[in-house]
Amino acid sequence: MIIHDMAYAEVYFDDFRPMSILQIPGARDVAVELHSLSKTYNMAGFRIGMLVGNPELVDAVGRLKSNIDSGIFRPIQYAAIEALRLPPSWLAERNALYQRRRDILFSGLNALGMRAEKTRAGLYVWAHIPAGSTSKNFADWLFDQTGVLLTPGTNFGSGGEGYVRISITEPEERLRTALQRMSTVLRVE
Numbered sequence: 001m002i003i004h005d006m007a008y009a010e011v012y013f014d015d016f017r018p019m020s021i022l023q024i025p026g027a028r029d030v031a032v033e034l035h036s037l038s039k040t041y042n043m044a045g046f047r048i049g050m051l052v053g054n055p056e057l058v059d060a061v062g063r064l065k066s067n068i069d070s071g072i073f074r075p076i077q078y079a080a081i082e083a084l085r086l087p088p089s090w091l092a093e094r095n096a097l098y099q100r101r102r103d104i105l106f107s108g109l110n111a112l113g114m115r116a117e118k119t120r121a122g123l124y125v126w127a128h129i130p131a132g133s134t135s136k137n138f139a140d141w142l143f144d145q146t147g148v149l150l151t152p153g154t155n156f157g158s159g160g161e162g163y164v165r166i167s168i169t170e171p172e173e174r175l176r177t178a179l180q181r182m183s184t185v186l187r188v189e
Helices: 055-068 074-084 088-111 135-146 172-183
Strands: 002-005 031-036 049-053 124-128 163-167
Touching (some): 031 055, 088 172, 135 163, 135 172
Antiparallel strands (some): 124 163
């Protein structure tokens, strides 16, 4: 059994489009894929999504869920229905907004010496921290110095050491303010 988390399926940039595992020949026999309205429609906290793929696996999860709770709060179901009725242009406009924010962070972080790559999908930019510190120590120091809070990469596992994660869900002006504050303590030689 393969469980593929596809929560960011509709949050992508440039000419990239995340691939569904179910596009791979034979995957429908062994895989299910999770989708979330939280990321697609900015409904964080609503806890509503869907599971698609192998019918037996989907049925097993449905039986398990029916024994755990009694369903989704009806107003959240109505909100989800309205979200799913939004036109594709709404998603395109939202993605263009997130792409502008990603680009602001990408340029600003690289100008500060914090190498970042242009992510092709998702709501975060990952950046390298300056040498000589841990992710947590750097994030703590930066917060103490500037009031800018970045998430240490190690919050997501040991592979995140040497990185910080920054959300692109903040307004552009707030991102620019954070970068400006960071520039007062990060000097590029």
